[in-house]
Structures are given as structure tokens and as C-alpha cells.
Amino acid sequence: MSVSLILACLWALVANLLAMLPSRDNYWRAAYVLIALGVPIVGFVTYQNGPWVGLFVLGAGMSMLRWPVIYLGRWLRDRVT
Numbered sequence: 447m448s449v450s451l452i453l454a455c456l457w458a459l460v461a462n463l464l465a466m467l468p469s470r471d472n473y474w475r476a477a478y479v480l481i482a483l484g485v486p487i488v489g490f491v492t493y494q495n496g497p498w499v500g501l502f503v504l505g506a507g508m509s510m511l512r513w514p515v516i517y518l519g520r521w522l523r524d525r526v527t
Contacts, residue, residue: 448494448495449494450487450490450491450493450494451491451494451495451499451503453487453490453491454487454488454491454503454506457480457483457484457487457507458506458507458510460480461507461510461511462510464476464480465510477511477513477514480510480511481511481514484507484511487503488500488503488504488507491503
């Protein structure tokens with residue numbers, strides 16, 4: 447297993463552990479940190495393993511952080527219409 451995939455697995459483990467902790471701001475601070483760390487990891491995975499594996503890791507990350515993606519989609523929809 448490549449270093450980038452190990453980092454992606456560690457990122458997913460940390461994301462799940464953070465979701466188990468209580469939070470006053472509905473996990474938004476943790477989501478911002480996970481997004482900031484996840485984007486370079488997805489790029490590194492894509493660089494080392496190819497675009498299909500990178501898309502798979504991106505989809506896995508988006509499924510864990512679905513609310514920021516939903517709010518981004520709503521914001522973009524409102525900006526276009």
C-alpha cells in the first residue's frame with residue numbers, strides 16, 4: 447500500500463473519531479480542518495495511484511463530509527439562479 451493511501455486511511459480514521467466527540471458548533475470546526483487536510487491528500491493519492499483511485503478517495507471523503515458539500519451545492523445553485 448502506498449504512503450498516500452495510508453494517509454487517506456488515517457484521515458478517514460481521524461474523521462470518524464472526531465465525529466464521535468461532542469461538539470458545540472455541530473462539527474464545523476473539525477470539518478474545516480478535515481477539508482484543509484483532505485484536499486492535499488486527495489491530490490497526493492491521485493498523483494501516486496492515478497485518477498480513478500483519486501476519484502474514489504474524493505468520493506469517500508465527500509460521503510463523510512456531506513453537509514459541507516450540500517451547503518456548497520446550495521450556495522452555488524443560488525449564485526447561478
